[in-house]
Amino acid sequence: MKLLKNLWAKEAPANTVPRPFCHCLDPQYEEEKWTELQIHQEEQDTGSAGWQRINELIEQAAADGRREFSPGPEMKPEEWAQVTELPKSISTLKRVKHLILYGSSLVRIPPEIGEMTALKQFSPYTSYRLHWFPYEITRCKKLKDSTISTRALYGNYKDRAPFPRLPQDHPCVPQRCSVCEGSFGDTQPIQYWISLRIATDVVPLLVHACSRECIANLPKPPENYVQSPHQGGLGLGQPKADR
Ligand SMILES: [Zn+2]
Numbered sequence: 001m002k003l004l005k006n007l008w009a010k011e012a013p014a015n016t017v018p019r020p021f022c023h024c025l026d027p028q029y030e031e032e033k034w035t036e037l038q039i040h041q042e043e044q045d046t047g048s049a050g051w052q053r054i055n056e057l058i059e060q061a062a063a064d065g066r067r068e069f070s071p072g073p074e075m076k077p078e079e080w081a082q083v084t085e086l087p088k089s090i091s092t093l094k095r096v097k098h099l100i101l102y103g104s105s106l107v108r109i110p111p112e113i114g115e116m117t118a119l120k121q122f123s124p125y126t127s128y129r130l131h132w133f134p135y136e137i138t139r140c141k142k143l144k145d146s147t148i149s150t151r152a153l154y155g156n157y158k159d160r161a162p163f164p165r166l167p168q169d170h171p172c173v174p175q176r177c178s179v180c181e182g183s184f185g186d187t188q189p190i191q192y193w194i195s196l197r198i199a200t201d202v203v204p205l206l207v208h209a210c211s212r213e214c215i216a217n218l219p220k221p222p223e224n225y226v227q228s229p230h231q232g233g234l235g236l237g238q239p240k241a242d243r
């Protein structure tokens with residue numbers, strides 16, 4: 001926490017409004033005992049000015065075919081702080097190569113990011129409430145560069161923050177299987193975590209699968225991470241922290 005506060009104080013320009021912080025991963029700074037974590041449940045306030053503005057910005061960016069999309073600087077700071085979830089319409093940003101989300105208050109990225117097929121560079125740096133990404137981001141086949149605050153991630157190699165125990169409800173469940181894109185039909189998606197290299201960083205991905213077969217078809221995680229898909233919880237054995 002101290003580190004996060006210091007970082008923020010250093011980077012915050014004088015005219016910045018306070019943005020929401022969370023304490024999920026504080027024990028790594030305080031050397032406290034971990035307790036079971038919960039996936040962020042915050043619902044996006046769809047009545048807020050920030051939500052309206054980000055939807056407009058996406059519409060504009062889709063229409064003008066821009067290659068770089070960085071909504072933060074185009075919004076009032078208080079509006080940017082109201083955006084906790086990106087709209088699903090990011091799927092329309094077919095020409096965007098670089099998605100910049102510096103200093104966001106996001107708590108989740110929707111699975112529709114997988115439809116941003118031109119994406120090469122992903123920069124959610126200093127978005128301290130983003131602890132995981134949807135598995136669908138692996139569909140961005142051109143993605144090769146990322147700038148992520150890795151200490152904010154579940155299972156980060158520095159501190160091995162725990163993963164929330166699955167299954168957990170959260171407001172951004174995909175409509176189709178994360179792995180085979182098949183429909184869930186009447187069955188509940190099966191949730192698993194897996195750590196995989198996304199561009200420059202190894203990140204925790206949340207999978208919503210239609211079947212055990214789809215879980216079995218997931219790729220093998222890189223060395224030094226839990227070697228198979230798992231359902232988190234404090235009892236999970238992770239490789240040693242590399243402080
Ligand atoms: Zn959090």
Ligand SMILES: [Zn+2]
Nearest residue numbers: 177180210214
């Ligand atoms: Zn499937």
